[in-house]
Amino acid sequence: MEINSKISPSLHPKNITAIDGYDDTTAGYVESAKVALELAYQSLDAVHCARTTLNENNAWSKEKKIFELAEFGEKNMDKVLPVFDRARTQLESGIQSVETAINESFVKTTPALAQEIRTHIKTMDRAARSEFVRVLLSEKNFEVLTAIADAPAFLSGMGTQEHGHLKRQLQESVSPELVKRVKVMKSALTMLESRGALVHTETEKAIGARFDFIAKMRKTESATRRALMIEDHEKSQA
Numbered sequence: 001m002e003i004n005s006k007i008s009p010s011l012h013p014k015n016i017t018a019i020d021g022y023d024d025t026t027a028g029y030v031e032s033a034k035v036a037l038e039l040a041y042q043s044l045d046a047v048h049c050a051r052t053t054l055n056e057n058n059a060w061s062k063e064k065k066i067f068e069l070a071e072f073g074e075k076n077m078d079k080v081l082p083v084f085d086r087a088r089t090q091l092e093s094g095i096q097s098v099e100t101a102i103n104e105s106f107v108k109t110t111p112a113l114a115q116e117i118r119t120h121i122k123t124m125d126r127a128a129r130s131e132f133v134r135v136l137l138s139e140k141n142f143e144v145l146t147a148i149a150d151a152p153a154f155l156s157g158m159g160t161q162e163h164g165h166l167k168r169q170l171q172e173s174v175s176p177e178l179v180k181r182v183k184v185m186k187s188a189l190t191m192l193e194s195r196g197a198l199v200h201t202e203t204e205k206a207i208g209a210r211f212d213f214i215a216k217m218r219k220t221e222s223a224t225r226r227a228l229m230i231e232d233h234e235k236s237q238a
Contacts, residue, residue, distance in 0.1 A: 007044045008202055010195055013037040019187045025177065026184040029094060032087035033188040039083050040199050043076040047206035062230050063217070066207070070214045073207045077199060084196045091189040098182040105175045106146040114147035121148060122157035129158070133166055137173055145170045209233060 001013060009015075016022065016034040027034075050072055054065045109117070121129055136145050148156050149170050153163030172179050204210050213233060220226050 001038065001041060004041070004045050004048065006048050006206070007041060008198055011037055011040050011044070011198060011202065013041060015191060016188055019184050019191075021180050021184045021187075026181050029181055029185050030091070030188040032090045033192050036080070036083045036087040036192060037195075040080045040202075043080050044199075044202050044206050047073045047076060047203060051206060051208060063223070063226050066209055066214065066217065066230070069207050070209070070211075073203045074211075077203045080199050081196065084192055084199070088189060088192050088196075091185050091192070095182055095185050095189065098178055098185065102171055102175045102178050102182070105178070106150070106170070107143045107174075108150070109143045109147050114151070117144055117147040118151055118156045122155070124157070126162070129156075129162075133169070137169060140173065142170065142174055145173075208237075 003009070003012065013034050016030055016037060017027075019030070022030070047069070051069055054060065054069055057065070060068075108114075121132065124132060133145070133148075145166070148158075149163070149167040153160050156163070158166070168179075200211075207214070213229075217226050217229055220229065
């Protein structure tokens, strides 16, 4: 897709393909996010093109141009936002499903043995515990690691950060492809959540007027008053 310098680069679909971990194995899981950004970018490009065309039409008043362009921009925005919502829902569902699969992939031991493992590791200082975990990871002793990771941090004498780091290491060792997939999906979800509002502001920019200004114009019955409003608006934008 060609780049339009008038549109925020944050909405270009290349943002999805640039996510760390995006490749042929993960692309399908974030396709809905890519499609959403593609639609937003195409729609905004269409509004910008319409504005250029309308500005060349000297037979229409400025008021008519704004109203026509606003209606076109609003219709486009109304098509884009539901696609963003559906993509977010799909990603949230997909993330939950993958995280469940990751947790189910752990090899678990009996509750009694798991308790003994946590009691043992709780007696170690942080340096010794770190080395112990390193050896377990190198030996792929996922049963012991799961006993530690599956329980609250304090039961193993760990801080929250240390425990979280262990859990991430375990996940990446047991299910590297699933962890990679969920990371990409989470990045795409964060992107959509932070840029959905940008569709609104970028549509206003493409129209050349804020929606609150357009709403005031629509409520104003006097053509003279609307002309003055447009004149004031143009001065404020200069």
